[in-house]
Amino acid sequence: MRFLVDNSLSPRFAEALVTLGHDALHMRSRLPADSADEVIFDFAAAHDRIVLAQDTDFGTILARRRSDRPSVVLFRGRLKATADVVSMFAAHLPSIAEDLAAGAVVVFDDTRVRVRRLPIA
Numbered sequence: 001m002r003f004l005v006d007n008s009l010s011p012r013f014a015e016a017l018v019t020l021g022h023d024a025l026h027m028r029s030r031l032p033a034d035s036a037d038e039v040i041f042d043f044a045a046a047h048d049r050i051v052l053a054q055d056t057d058f059g060t061i062l063a064r065r066r067s068d069r070p071s072v073v074l075f076r077g078r079l080k081a082t083a084d085v086v087s088m089f090a091a092h093l094p095s096i097a098e099d100l101a102a103g104a105v106v107v108f109d110d111t112r113v114r115v116r117r118l119p120i121a
Contacts, residue, residue, distance in 0.1 A: 001050060001093075001097065001101070002023045002047070002048055003017055003022060003023065003024040003050050003051075004024075004026075004027055004040070004043065004044045004047070004049035004050065004051050004052070004070075005017075005025070005053075006027055006051060006052060006053035006054070006058070007027055007028060007035075007040075008054040008055040009026075009052060009075070009082070009085070010082045011028065013026070013052065013082050013085065014029075016082065016083070017086065017090075020090055024052075025049075027040050027043070037057045037058060038061060040058075044070040045067070045069050050070055050071045050072070050073060051070055051071070051073070052073045053072065053074055053075070054074065054075050054076070055074075056074060056076075058072045058074065059105050059120075062105060063120040066119045066120065066121070067118065068118040069103055071100040071101075071103055071104050071106070071118070072105045072106070073100070073106045073107075074105065074107045075089075075108050076107060076108065077108075077109040077110035077111075088108060092113050095113075096113065099117065102117065103117065103118035103119070105118065105120070
């Protein structure tokens with residue numbers, strides 16, 4: 001899987017995923033830091049990358065466009081330390097990989113992981 005880490009998460013998040021063997025890059029390595037969410041979304045779609053973010057605007061973009069790509073993973077709640085978020089994501093990735101490949105919004109919060117297949121009707 002190919003990941004694009006949004007500006008709402010640290011570049012260390014992308015680095016940690018690469019260390020774990022994933023194809024991940026932080027959006028600032030390819031786009032200006034002040035890029036609009038729409039630009040980031042379009043870049044991810046064009047390059048077949050899954051967006052990882054804390055910014056719920058990506059879910060809104062998916063719903064408004066009724067798009068089935070790119071998949072989006074949102075991290076919500078109190079968990080903020082990069083190492084903790086990466087660890088949680090890596091632990092759950094095997095169980096959500098099929099959904100992400102098919103097109104989904106996955107939301108991690110303090111108590112659960114929610115998956116919604118795309119497109120959002």
